[in-house]
Amino acid sequence: MKVDIIQKSDRKITFLLEGTTPQFANAIRRISMVEIPNLAVTYVDFSKNDSVLYDETIAHRLALIPFVFNVKDFEFKETCSCEGKGCTLCEVVFAVNKKGPCTVYSKDIKSSNKSVTPLYESIPIVELLDGQEIKFAAAASLGTGRDHAKFTAAVSFYRYYPNVKMNTQVKNPEICIKNCPKNALDIKGNKATVNTDCDLCKECIRVAEPKDSLNIWGDDTKFIFTVESISGLNAEEILTTAIKILKDKASDLEKGIKKMK
Numbered sequence: 001m002k003v004d005i006i007q008k009s010d011r012k013i014t015f016l017l018e019g020t021t022p023q024f025a026n027a028i029r030r031i032s033m034v035e036i037p038n039l040a041v042t043y044v045d046f047s048k049n050d051s052v053l054y055d056e057t058i059a060h061r062l063a064l065i066p067f068v069f070n071v072k073d074f075e076f077k078e079t080c081s082c083e084g085k086g087c088t089l090c091e092v093v094f095a096v097n098k099k100g101p102c103t104v105y106s107k108d109i110k111s112s113n114k115s116v117t118p119l120y121e122s123i124p125i126v127e128l129l130d131g132q133e134i135k136f137a138a139a140a141s142l143g144t145g146r147d148h149a150k151f152t153a154a155v156s157f158y159r160y161y162p163n164v165k166m167n168t169q170v171k172n173p174e175i176c177i178k179n180c181p182k183n184a185l186d187i188k189g190n191k192a193t194v195n196t197d198c199d200l201c202k203e204c205i206r207v208a209e210p211k212d213s214l215n216i217w218g219d220d221t222k223f224i225f226t227v228e229s230i231s232g233l234n235a236e237e238i239l240t241t242a243i244k245i246l247k248d249k250a251s252d253l254e255k256g257i258k259k260m261k
C-alpha cells in the first residue's frame, strides 16, 4: 500500500491511497465519520431566556458548536469511574450569562475547563434585544457519530483514481478538452491525460469523435481520499484515530480466533 499526500492542513487532508481495495478505503471512511470520540453539548439548563428563540432551538445550536479539546483528557460517561453521574473526567460545564442588546456568540461561553474552548469565536447563538437576558448552564460529554450526528468528527470521502485511454485518434481534441467541466483533460498528439480533478463525469467521451475513441474509467485499487474535520479535532488526528480503531478491531478478531478450540 502506498500513500502520497496531495494536500494537508489542520482542517483537511487529501491523499492518494494506492494498492488497496474499496472495502478497506470504505472501512477507514466510515470509522473516521462515526466512531471517533468527539465532544458536544448534551444537556442545557436554562434559568432565563427572554430571547425570541425557544430553549430547544438554542440547545440545538449549542450542540452544533465544535470544541477544541484533548481527547486523552476525557472518558466516555458510560465507562467513567463516576458511573455516568458526570465528573471532570467525563464532562465539561459551560455557562452563559448575557444581557441585550447584543448578539451572543460562541466566545461568550465560559468553560469550566480552560483547555476546552469553542473552535471558532464568532458562531452566533442568539440575538438579544434591549432588556432581554439569557442565562444557562450547559454540559458537554464525549460521544460518537453513531450515537448522534452532532458528535460526527469529520466528513470523509474518496473517489477512484481517474484513468484515460485513447483507443483511436480523437478527431476533435479541442472540443473534448473544452467540454471537461473540471478542466482536467489534456490531449497531445495520440496521448490523452487527466489530472486528479477529474471526477469521471465522462463528458469528454460523450463529445469525442469518432465514438468510443476515448475511454475513461476509475481505478478501484487507487483512491483520492479526503478527510475534512467538522469538529475541534484536526484532520490528521481523526485519520490516525480511525486507523487505530480499525487495528484494534482486527486485533480483537485475532484474539477471538486464537481462543477457539
Ligand SMILES: [Zn+2]
Pocket: 077, 080, 081, 082, 083, 084, 085, 086, 087, 088, 089, 090, 091
Ligand atoms: Zn465521570
